[in-house]
Amino acid sequence: MSTISSPTGHQLPEEAIGVLSADGYIDPTDSAKDFLDDATAIDHERVAEMYRLMANTRRIDQEGVHLQRQGQLVLWTPSLGQEAAQAGAVTALEDRDWIFPTYREHVMARGRGIPDKNVFDFFRGAVHAGWNPNDYNMQPYTVVLAAQVPHAAGFGWGIAQQQRGWTDARRAAEGRVAIACFGDGASTQGGIHEAMVFAASFDAPVVFFVQNNYWAISTPFEVQSKVPLFKRAEGYGFDGFAVDGNDPIATAAVMDRAVDHARRGGGPVLVEAHTYRMGAHTTADDPTKYRTSEEEKQYAQADPMVRTEQYLRRRFDYTDAFFDEVEAQGEQLAASLRENIVDADDTVSLREKFDLVYAEEHSLVATQSAAYDRWMEDEQAS
């Protein structure tokens, strides 16, 4: 696979669209020409919004690791390092669009206004899903790899049916898009193939958004795929783009165009955002077992937060006042989250959970429920 070294030492396919250098200067890759005007036209308000989403999520992400270590969460999935990719994607959407996430889209959840407590309740094992999808147009986090991608394709097909016969103007004003998020590891699941074929066949308005963070737990990307993932789109008959996912304005510009294409009835698009999972896969993982500290140091230079901050300072004259205010907001969010989470006694009991699996009684659940009751009786008797 031909790669270029971005100014950060981040390896990208030669077709990757990138605009910013590590220190926030405009320094486009050869493939960025067609997106450069759009990326640099993104106004300071949107860049600042992306920064705020990224910074606050990073603060809460850190809290997630701490709370898990303190026994308050069952598990936590850090989004550390992937914030720009997600911020570019979520700010490209309208509220009426639907997000089909994995288990790591914390910036996107924040972008949708989902309270931290709801996200954390999922990781406490307190609820089956942290929020009502209809309230935020965002599906629950999905742990079964790629399961959400055929869902997005089916949802997109439904949208395409509803919007049949709409004028271009109506599509632009009211049309909806589904974004299917997945990782490089999940990209090799069979369901993704089926979803891409299906979405292409029916011109479903789906943006397939893969965050290639180079690792699927301990499996490196070069084992996962011999070609950059964006190239697969051609085989399905739609456009694919590779973007430097640690560059917020490049990602935003590429996602804007992908979403617009789908919204106007042009069918699906695949966007591969090249990023890096700077943290562990989850709090149950120890990356020192399979990757070197040299590699981690190299990618630390591509930190999307640093780049976004530098761009705001250099291009738009943002000062400490803004960054201090965002930091204080993050501290406040973290404090209020801790207050709501630590030793919270609103967890649904295991007994109650049996009643929440299906709307109607199910024989298998009834059998398990009875076994649980017998086990509890034995426990109490002993």
Ligand SMILES: Cc1ncc(C[n+]2csc(CCOP(=O)(O)OP(=O)(O)O)c2C)c(N)n1
């Ligand atoms: C169907 C299925 N198979 C295996 C797993 C176990 N598993 C959880 S995460 C993961 C790696 C996923 O890597 P990737 O798709 O690159 O996403 P990332 O976690 O890096 O964001 C695996 C194998 C699972 N959750 N679901």
